Amino acid sequence: MAGPDDVCQVVCIHEDQVLKLRQHFIEAKLVQGVTDIFKALGDPTRARIVYALTQAEELCVCDLSALLGMSISAVSHQLRLLRNLRLVKYRKAGKVVYYSLDDDHVVDLFRQGLEHARHAQETSYKSENSGVPVRPGDNNRED
Protein backbone atom coordinates (compact mmCIF):
# COMPACT_ATOMS: atom_id res chain seq x y z
CA MET A 1 0.00 0.00 0.00
CA ALA A 2 1.15 3.58 0.62
CA GLY A 3 0.93 4.69 -2.94
CA PRO A 4 2.23 8.23 -2.97
CA ASP A 5 0.10 9.04 -5.95
CA ASP A 6 -3.36 8.91 -4.58
CA VAL A 7 -2.83 9.14 -0.89
CA CYS A 8 -5.59 11.62 -0.55
CA GLN A 9 -8.87 10.91 -2.16
CA VAL A 10 -10.50 12.43 0.84
CA VAL A 11 -12.12 15.73 0.20
CA CYS A 12 -10.50 18.28 2.43
CA ILE A 13 -11.56 21.78 3.10
CA HIS A 14 -8.41 23.77 2.55
CA GLU A 15 -6.98 21.91 -0.37
CA ASP A 16 -4.47 24.59 -1.32
CA GLN A 17 -2.90 24.61 2.11
CA VAL A 18 -2.75 20.86 2.26
CA LEU A 19 -1.07 20.68 -1.12
CA LYS A 20 1.45 23.28 -0.08
CA LEU A 21 2.22 21.36 3.08
CA ARG A 22 2.57 18.16 1.18
CA GLN A 23 5.41 19.58 -0.86
CA HIS A 24 7.92 20.23 1.87
CA PHE A 25 6.61 17.51 4.08
CA ILE A 26 8.88 15.56 6.35
CA GLU A 27 10.63 12.53 4.90
CA ALA A 28 9.42 9.19 6.11
CA LYS A 29 12.89 8.18 7.20
CA LEU A 30 13.24 11.21 9.38
CA VAL A 31 9.83 10.66 10.95
CA GLN A 32 11.04 7.21 11.86
CA GLY A 33 14.12 8.71 13.43
CA VAL A 34 12.26 11.19 15.61
CA THR A 35 9.64 8.78 16.74
CA ASP A 36 12.28 6.22 17.63
CA ILE A 37 14.01 8.70 19.89
CA PHE A 38 10.84 10.01 21.48
CA LYS A 39 9.45 6.53 21.88
CA ALA A 40 12.65 5.51 23.60
CA LEU A 41 12.29 8.31 26.13
CA GLY A 42 8.57 7.70 26.40
CA ASP A 43 8.86 4.67 28.60
CA PRO A 44 9.07 5.12 32.39
CA THR A 45 11.87 2.63 32.82
CA ARG A 46 14.00 4.08 30.08
CA ALA A 47 13.26 7.64 31.14
CA ARG A 48 14.42 6.82 34.64
CA ILE A 49 17.55 5.19 33.30
CA VAL A 50 18.35 8.25 31.23
CA TYR A 51 17.59 10.55 34.14
CA ALA A 52 19.84 8.55 36.44
CA LEU A 53 22.61 8.82 33.88
CA THR A 54 22.20 12.58 33.75
CA GLN A 55 22.92 12.64 37.48
CA ALA A 56 25.74 10.11 37.65
CA GLU A 57 28.15 10.12 34.78
CA GLU A 58 28.17 6.37 34.58
CA LEU A 59 26.44 3.43 36.23
CA CYS A 60 26.67 -0.31 35.88
CA VAL A 61 23.69 -2.49 35.09
CA CYS A 62 23.63 -3.80 38.61
CA ASP A 63 23.39 -0.33 40.10
CA LEU A 64 20.65 0.69 37.73
CA SER A 65 18.79 -2.47 38.60
CA ALA A 66 19.02 -1.68 42.30
CA LEU A 67 18.14 1.96 41.80
CA LEU A 68 15.06 1.26 39.71
CA GLY A 69 14.00 -1.79 41.66
CA MET A 70 13.91 -3.92 38.59
CA SER A 71 15.53 -7.12 37.47
CA ILE A 72 18.92 -7.07 35.83
CA SER A 73 17.39 -8.62 32.78
CA ALA A 74 14.69 -6.03 32.36
CA VAL A 75 17.21 -3.22 32.69
CA SER A 76 19.58 -4.86 30.27
CA HIS A 77 16.86 -5.24 27.70
CA GLN A 78 16.05 -1.55 27.85
CA LEU A 79 19.70 -0.61 27.80
CA ARG A 80 20.10 -2.52 24.58
CA LEU A 81 17.35 -0.48 23.02
CA LEU A 82 18.94 2.76 24.16
CA ARG A 83 22.26 1.47 22.91
CA ASN A 84 20.93 0.64 19.46
CA LEU A 85 19.59 4.16 19.17
CA ARG A 86 22.98 5.50 20.25
CA LEU A 87 21.45 7.26 23.22
CA VAL A 88 23.82 5.55 25.63
CA LYS A 89 27.28 4.10 25.31
CA TYR A 90 29.08 1.60 27.47
CA ARG A 91 32.45 0.71 28.80
CA LYS A 92 33.48 -2.70 29.92
CA ALA A 93 35.64 -3.10 33.01
CA GLY A 94 36.17 -6.73 33.79
CA LYS A 95 32.78 -8.27 34.17
CA VAL A 96 31.14 -4.98 34.97
CA VAL A 97 29.61 -2.90 32.19
CA TYR A 98 29.31 0.82 32.78
CA TYR A 99 26.72 2.78 30.89
CA SER A 100 26.66 6.49 30.24
CA LEU A 101 24.85 8.93 27.99
CA ASP A 102 26.28 8.97 24.52
CA ASP A 103 25.82 12.62 23.82
CA ASP A 104 25.01 15.97 25.37
CA HIS A 105 22.27 16.18 22.82
CA VAL A 106 20.37 13.55 24.74
CA VAL A 107 20.82 15.39 28.00
CA ASP A 108 19.48 18.59 26.50
CA LEU A 109 16.52 16.87 24.97
CA PHE A 110 15.59 15.15 28.18
CA ARG A 111 16.06 18.32 30.21
CA GLN A 112 13.76 20.17 27.89
CA GLY A 113 11.20 17.42 28.23
CA LEU A 114 11.44 17.69 31.99
CA GLU A 115 10.94 21.43 31.81
CA HIS A 116 7.87 21.03 29.72
CA ALA A 117 6.51 18.42 32.10
CA ARG A 118 7.09 20.75 35.03
CA HIS A 119 5.43 23.56 33.18
CA ALA A 120 2.48 21.41 32.20
CA GLN A 121 2.13 20.30 35.79
CA GLU A 122 1.98 23.81 37.10
CA THR A 123 -0.48 25.08 34.55
CA SER A 124 -2.77 22.18 35.18
CA TYR A 125 -5.79 24.33 35.73
CA LYS A 126 -8.31 21.58 35.41
CA SER A 127 -7.91 19.90 38.77
CA GLU A 128 -5.90 21.38 41.58
CA ASN A 129 -6.47 18.39 43.79
CA SER A 130 -3.22 16.85 44.82
CA GLY A 131 -2.85 13.37 46.12
CA VAL A 132 -4.48 11.83 43.13
CA PRO A 133 -2.37 8.87 42.19
CA VAL A 134 -1.38 8.86 38.61
CA ARG A 135 -0.88 5.46 37.10
CA PRO A 136 1.12 4.46 34.06
CA GLY A 137 -0.83 4.11 30.88
CA ASP A 138 -3.70 6.04 32.31
CA ASN A 139 -3.96 9.42 30.77
CA ASN A 140 -6.48 11.25 32.82
CA ARG A 141 -8.88 12.83 30.52
CA GLU A 142 -11.59 15.30 31.03
CA ASP A 143 -14.77 15.99 29.22
Next chain:
Amino acid sequence: MAGPDDVCQVVCIHEDQVLKLRQHFIEAKLVQGVTDIFKALGDPTRARIVYALTQAEELCVCDLSALLGMSISAVSHQLRLLRNLRLVKYRKAGKVVYYSLDDDHVVDLFRQGLEHARHAQETSYKSENSGVPVRPGDNNRED
Protein backbone atom coordinates in the same frame (compact mmCIF):
# COMPACT_ATOMS: atom_id res chain seq x y z
CA MET B 1 4.21 -8.03 39.67
CA ALA B 2 6.81 -5.87 41.35
CA GLY B 3 6.34 -5.44 45.04
CA PRO B 4 6.68 -1.74 45.71
CA ASP B 5 7.47 -2.28 49.39
CA ASP B 6 10.90 -3.77 49.33
CA VAL B 7 11.99 -2.55 46.00
CA CYS B 8 15.66 -3.21 46.37
CA GLN B 9 16.95 -6.27 48.05
CA VAL B 10 19.39 -6.62 45.24
CA VAL B 11 22.99 -6.29 46.19
CA CYS B 12 24.51 -3.62 44.01
CA ILE B 13 28.12 -2.83 43.51
CA HIS B 14 28.31 0.89 44.16
CA GLU B 15 25.88 1.12 47.01
CA ASP B 16 26.98 4.57 48.11
CA GLN B 17 26.40 6.10 44.71
CA VAL B 18 23.04 4.43 44.36
CA LEU B 19 21.95 5.66 47.76
CA LYS B 20 23.07 9.16 46.90
CA LEU B 21 21.15 9.05 43.65
CA ARG B 22 18.10 7.74 45.38
CA GLN B 23 17.92 10.84 47.54
CA HIS B 24 17.47 13.47 44.89
CA PHE B 25 15.80 11.11 42.53
CA ILE B 26 13.10 12.29 40.22
CA GLU B 27 9.60 12.38 41.58
CA ALA B 28 7.24 9.77 40.22
CA LYS B 29 4.77 12.41 39.15
CA LEU B 30 7.35 14.18 37.06
CA VAL B 31 8.52 10.96 35.44
CA GLN B 32 4.95 10.41 34.44
CA GLY B 33 4.84 13.87 32.93
CA VAL B 34 7.96 13.46 30.82
CA THR B 35 7.11 10.03 29.59
CA ASP B 36 3.64 11.18 28.66
CA ILE B 37 5.03 13.93 26.49
CA PHE B 38 7.72 11.81 24.90
CA LYS B 39 5.32 8.96 24.38
CA ALA B 40 2.93 11.33 22.67
CA LEU B 41 5.63 12.42 20.22
CA GLY B 42 6.85 8.86 19.87
CA ASP B 43 4.09 7.78 17.53
CA PRO B 44 4.44 8.35 13.77
CA THR B 45 0.91 9.63 13.35
CA ARG B 46 1.13 12.08 16.21
CA ALA B 47 4.62 13.16 15.24
CA ARG B 48 3.40 13.96 11.75
CA ILE B 49 0.44 15.86 13.14
CA VAL B 50 2.72 17.94 15.32
CA TYR B 51 5.13 18.49 12.47
CA ALA B 52 2.33 19.61 10.18
CA LEU B 53 1.20 22.06 12.84
CA THR B 54 4.70 23.49 13.08
CA GLN B 55 4.45 24.32 9.39
CA ALA B 56 0.89 25.59 9.22
CA GLU B 57 -0.31 27.61 12.16
CA GLU B 58 -3.61 25.81 12.24
CA LEU B 59 -5.33 22.96 10.46
CA CYS B 60 -8.73 21.35 10.70
CA VAL B 61 -9.24 17.66 11.30
CA CYS B 62 -10.31 17.15 7.73
CA ASP B 63 -7.13 18.67 6.35
CA LEU B 64 -4.95 16.63 8.65
CA SER B 65 -6.82 13.54 7.63
CA ALA B 66 -6.20 14.29 3.97
CA LEU B 67 -2.60 15.22 4.56
CA LEU B 68 -1.74 12.09 6.50
CA GLY B 69 -3.89 9.83 4.40
CA MET B 70 -5.73 8.53 7.42
CA SER B 71 -9.32 8.35 8.53
CA ILE B 72 -10.91 11.27 10.28
CA SER B 73 -11.56 9.04 13.24
CA ALA B 74 -7.99 7.92 13.63
CA VAL B 75 -6.76 11.50 13.47
CA SER B 76 -9.37 12.68 15.91
CA HIS B 77 -8.40 10.01 18.39
CA GLN B 78 -4.80 11.09 18.32
CA LEU B 79 -5.75 14.74 18.52
CA ARG B 80 -7.66 14.03 21.68
CA LEU B 81 -4.56 12.53 23.21
CA LEU B 82 -2.48 15.54 22.22
CA ARG B 83 -5.24 17.78 23.54
CA ASN B 84 -5.34 16.06 26.91
CA LEU B 85 -1.63 16.59 27.27
CA ARG B 86 -2.04 20.25 26.35
CA LEU B 87 0.25 19.86 23.38
CA VAL B 88 -2.36 21.21 21.02
CA LYS B 89 -5.30 23.52 21.42
CA TYR B 90 -8.35 23.95 19.26
CA ARG B 91 -10.72 26.56 18.00
CA LYS B 92 -14.21 25.89 16.83
CA ALA B 93 -15.56 27.75 13.82
CA GLY B 94 -18.96 26.48 12.95
CA LYS B 95 -18.68 22.82 12.38
CA VAL B 96 -14.99 23.01 11.62
CA VAL B 97 -12.46 22.50 14.38
CA TYR B 98 -9.05 24.07 13.92
CA TYR B 99 -6.11 22.63 15.76
CA SER B 100 -2.84 24.35 16.53
CA LEU B 101 0.15 23.84 18.76
CA ASP B 102 -0.52 24.95 22.29
CA ASP B 103 2.89 26.27 23.06
CA ASP B 104 6.23 27.21 21.56
CA HIS B 105 7.69 24.80 24.04
CA VAL B 106 6.34 21.94 21.98
CA VAL B 107 7.82 23.34 18.80
CA ASP B 108 11.23 23.63 20.37
CA LEU B 109 11.11 20.15 21.77
CA PHE B 110 10.08 18.65 18.48
CA ARG B 111 12.67 20.63 16.56
CA GLN B 112 15.37 19.39 18.88
CA GLY B 113 14.17 15.84 18.41
CA LEU B 114 14.35 16.32 14.67
CA GLU B 115 17.87 17.63 14.92
CA HIS B 116 18.94 14.67 16.93
CA ALA B 117 17.32 12.33 14.45
CA ARG B 118 19.11 14.03 11.60
CA HIS B 119 22.38 13.83 13.45
CA ALA B 120 21.86 10.18 14.28
CA GLN B 121 21.09 9.50 10.67
CA GLU B 122 24.27 11.11 9.43
CA THR B 123 26.52 9.39 11.93
CA SER B 124 25.01 6.10 10.98
CA TYR B 125 27.87 3.73 11.43
CA LYS B 126 29.98 3.21 8.38
CA SER B 127 32.38 0.69 9.92
CA GLU B 128 34.79 3.16 11.38
CA ASN B 129 35.94 0.79 14.05
CA SER B 130 38.43 2.52 16.22
CA GLY B 131 36.95 2.27 19.66
CA VAL B 132 33.48 1.72 18.41
CA PRO B 133 31.43 -0.57 20.59
CA VAL B 134 30.70 -3.93 19.14
CA ARG B 135 27.09 -4.82 18.59
CA PRO B 136 26.39 -8.44 19.34
CA GLY B 137 23.54 -9.48 17.12
CA ASP B 138 22.83 -5.98 16.07
CA ASN B 139 19.27 -5.68 14.98
CA ASN B 140 18.98 -3.33 12.12
CA ARG B 141 15.80 -1.34 12.14
CA GLU B 142 14.49 -0.41 8.80
CA ASP B 143 11.01 -0.44 7.54
Next chain:
DNA sequence: TAAACAATTGAATAATTGTTCAAGTATCCT
Protein backbone atom coordinates in the same frame (compact mmCIF):
# COMPACT_ATOMS: atom_id res chain seq x y z
C1' DT C 1 39.63 -26.87 36.91
C1' DA C 2 35.22 -25.32 38.83
C1' DA C 3 32.36 -22.01 40.98
C1' DA C 4 30.64 -17.34 41.42
C1' DC C 5 29.47 -13.18 39.40
C1' DA C 6 27.87 -9.46 35.88
C1' DA C 7 25.51 -9.13 32.12
C1' DT C 8 23.27 -10.60 27.64
C1' DT C 9 19.93 -12.98 25.02
C1' DG C 10 15.65 -15.50 23.10
C1' DA C 11 11.20 -17.03 23.81
C1' DA C 12 6.81 -16.64 26.13
C1' DT C 13 3.53 -14.06 28.46
C1' DA C 14 1.05 -10.00 29.92
C1' DA C 15 0.04 -5.43 29.19
C1' DT C 16 -0.47 -1.48 26.39
C1' DT C 17 -1.72 0.92 22.31
C1' DG C 18 -3.24 2.34 17.42
C1' DT C 19 -6.79 1.81 14.08
C1' DT C 20 -11.25 0.53 12.48
C1' DC C 21 -16.11 0.41 12.77
C1' DA C 22 -20.48 2.02 14.16
C1' DA C 23 -23.06 5.16 16.48
C1' DG C 24 -23.38 9.64 18.44
C1' DT C 25 -22.99 15.22 18.83
C1' DA C 26 -23.31 19.64 16.92
C1' DT C 27 -23.68 22.86 13.18
C1' DC C 28 -25.02 24.48 8.69
C1' DC C 29 -28.05 24.57 4.56
C1' DT C 30 -31.87 23.99 1.94
Next chain:
DNA sequence: AGGATACTTGAACAATTATTCAATTGTTTA
Protein backbone atom coordinates in the same frame (compact mmCIF):
# COMPACT_ATOMS: atom_id res chain seq x y z
C1' DA D 1 -38.39 20.10 9.62
C1' DG D 2 -34.81 17.00 7.11
C1' DG D 3 -30.40 16.03 5.30
C1' DA D 4 -25.53 16.85 4.87
C1' DT D 5 -21.19 18.04 6.88
C1' DA D 6 -17.34 18.00 10.48
C1' DC D 7 -16.05 15.86 14.12
C1' DT D 8 -16.21 12.96 18.45
C1' DT D 9 -16.58 8.84 21.03
C1' DG D 10 -16.70 3.87 22.80
C1' DA D 11 -15.85 -0.74 21.97
C1' DA D 12 -13.35 -4.38 19.61
C1' DC D 13 -9.68 -6.02 17.23
C1' DA D 14 -4.80 -6.24 15.71
C1' DA D 15 -0.33 -5.01 16.50
C1' DT D 16 3.29 -3.67 19.35
C1' DT D 17 5.93 -3.82 23.51
C1' DA D 18 7.70 -4.48 28.41
C1' DT D 19 8.79 -7.87 31.70
C1' DT D 20 9.78 -12.50 33.31
C1' DC D 21 12.06 -16.81 33.01
C1' DA D 22 15.62 -19.84 31.70
C1' DA D 23 19.70 -20.58 29.38
C1' DT D 24 24.18 -18.62 27.92
C1' DT D 25 28.44 -15.76 27.47
C1' DG D 26 32.47 -13.88 29.37
C1' DT D 27 35.31 -12.65 33.39
C1' DT D 28 37.24 -13.20 37.90
C1' DT D 29 38.52 -15.87 41.93
C1' DA D 30 39.28 -19.98 44.75
